[in-house]
Amino acid sequence: MARHKSRPVEEQGEPEMEISSMIDxxxxxxxxxxxxxxxxxxxxxxxxxxxxxxSGGAPPPVEPGRIQVAANGSVTWNxxxxxxxxxxxxxxxxxxxxxxxxNLEQLVEVLKTLKEQAxxxxxxxxxxxxxxxxxxxxxxVDVMAALAEADIHTVGLNTTASE
Amino acid sequence: MGKKKSRPVEEVNGNPNMSPMIDxxxxxxxxxxxxxxxxxxxxxxxxxxxxxxxxxxxxxxNGCIVVNIFADAEKMAPNALKKYQQTYKRSGxxxxxxxxxxxxxxxxxxxxxxxxxxxxISKQKEFYKNKNLDEKAIRIYLRGDxxxxxxxxxxxxxxxxxxxxxxxxxxxxPARN
Numbered sequence: 434m435a436r437h438k439s440r441p442v443e444e445q446g447e448p449e450m451e452i453s454s455m456i457d458x459x460x461x462x463x464x465x466x467x468x469x470x471x472x473x474x475x476x477x478x479x480x481x482x483x484x485x486x487x488s489g490g491a492p493p494p495v496e497p498g499r500i501q502v503a504a505n506g507s508v509t510w511n512x513x514x515x516x517x518x519x520x521x522x523x524x525x526x527x528x529x530x531x532x533x534x535x536n537l538e539q540l541v542e543v544l545k546t547l548k549e550q551a552x553x554x555x556x557x558x559x560x561x562x563x564x565x566x567x568x569x570x571x572x573x574v575d576v577m578a579a580l581a582e583a584d585i586h587t588v589g590l591n592t593t594a595s596e
Numbered sequence: 597m598g599k600k601k602s603r604p605v606e607e608v609n610g611n612p613n614m615s616p617m618i619d620x621x622x623x624x625x626x627x628x629x630x631x632x633x634x635x636x637x638x639x640x641x642x643x644x645x646x647x648x649x650x651x652x653x654x655x656x657x658n659g660c661i662v663v664n665i666f667a668d669a670e671k672m673a674p675n676a677l678k679k680y681q682q683t684y685k686r687s688g689x690x691x692x693x694x695x696x697x698x699x700x701x702x703x704x705x706x707x708x709x710x711x712x713x714x715x716x717i718s719k720q721k722e723f724y725k726n727k728n729l730d731e732k733a734i735r736i737y738l739r740g741d742x743x744x745x746x747x748x749x750x751x752x753x754x755x756x757x758x759x760x761x762x763x764x765x766x767x768x769x770p771a772r773n
Contacts, residue, residue: 452614459621466628475639476651477737478766482757502746522743526647526772535649535771566747570665570740571646573749577766578648590753 478577480588495551497559497589498544504565506572508540516540520572537579544583561589639739640664640683640692640702642676646742648768659733660765661720663713663756664692665748667741690748707748710755717759735763 501509506520516539524530544560551558560580564573580588643664654660666689669677682700684692689704691713705713717736724734736756740749753764 452618456614456618456621459618459625463621463625463628466625475645475654475739475767476648476770477654478648478651478768480764480766482753482762482764535647564746564750566745566750568746569742570667570744570746570749571742573746574646574648574740574742574766574768578650578768578771581648581652582650590750 478574478581479586480577480580480590481586482588482590494554494556495547495558497561498547500540500560500562500576502562502564502568502572502576504567506568508537508572508576510540510543514543516543517575520569520575522569522571535575535578537575540576540579541582544579544585548583548585557587558585559587559589560585564590640666640680642666642672642680642683642692643739643741644673644676644743645767645769646740647771648766649771651768651770654737654765654767656733657737659724659729660735660737661717661724661756661761662694662737662739663717663752665738665740665744665752666690666692667743668745671741671743690744691752707751710751713752713755714758717756717761721759721761732763734761735765736761737765737767739767 499511500516501512503509503519506517507515508517510516517537518533520534521530524534544558547558547560562573562576562580564576577588580586639662643666666672666680669680669687672680680689683702684700684704686704688706690707691705692702693705693713693716694701695703695716703716705716721734725731736752738749738752756762756764
């Protein structure tokens with residue numbers, strides 16, 4: 434009986450895994466998240482809403498400050514001191530009008546004074562913001578930015594300015 | 597002079613070693629995935645964000661309950677309005693929140709549906725509490741449109757207070773002076 438000739442075994446190298454497609458996917462995901470995180474550059478302004486004080490409790494050592502924002506966006510401190518002009522939505526970034534609207538400098542000054550007064554008696558200042566119901570959200574954010582600049586984070590909010 | 601015998605050249609595999617590069621790539625990928633956070637899914641593109649000076653970086657989005665606050669339809673840009681209409685399919689929606697049970701991924705509330713918003717915030721608060729998150733870390737992330745009337749933001753804050761959340765975060769963009 435003829436002996437079967439064994440076929441020559443193909444030369445086998447080191448077993449390798451095809452990883453190029455995985456690297457492609459990986460790079461795509463990387464680029465996606467890289468772009469997604471860098472494009473969304475939202476920032477934040479922290480505000481803590483104080484709870485209701487207990488009835489009959491001692492009044493706060495420092496009189497809470499009152500900020501009123503009228504329907505046209507003008508800002509008043511403690512009912513009688515104007516600290517911000519009317520809001521102009523057409524002001525373009527880079528202009529003086531835009532800068533003046535975003536930086537409520539007079540308001541920041543009075544808030545810093547309130548903060549110092551409160552710190553002198555070892556307490557945190559409280560500020561009430563009364564916004565007209567029709568005031569644009571942007572104007573309230575300007576006021577919140579001024580509060581953040583003065584390092585005041587305990588803010589009472591309501592919508593009774595026009596009442 | 598005897599001829600020098602050339603040394604046999606060691607054969608080197610020409611393939612570059614990819615493993616360190618893949619390791620780095622994965623590390624970067626994980627970093628960006630974690631940084632992107634779940635917050636991005638709740639951000640409604642119909643919102644024209646307000647800008648503010650002295651705003652700070654939102655470092656940890658864990659515990660943020662996002663409430664989008666819309667402006668009136670006539671104040672929205674055409675693209676934003678189209679997206680808003682496609683998402684909510686009804687008029688009068690002033691607050692938008694993420695909702696995985698809805699096919700659109702979002703749920704809208706009108707000014708009359710304050711109870712619905714309060715219930716949603718309570719539910720989210722319970723969800724984060726069950727994840728052993730500190731109560732102080734549970735915050736309302738208010739993404740208000742710059743033209744939205746203040747009464748909508750104030751009403752959303754009242755809903756949050758009714759649900760027992762007193763920490764608010766106003767979403768802004770940095771002001772371009």
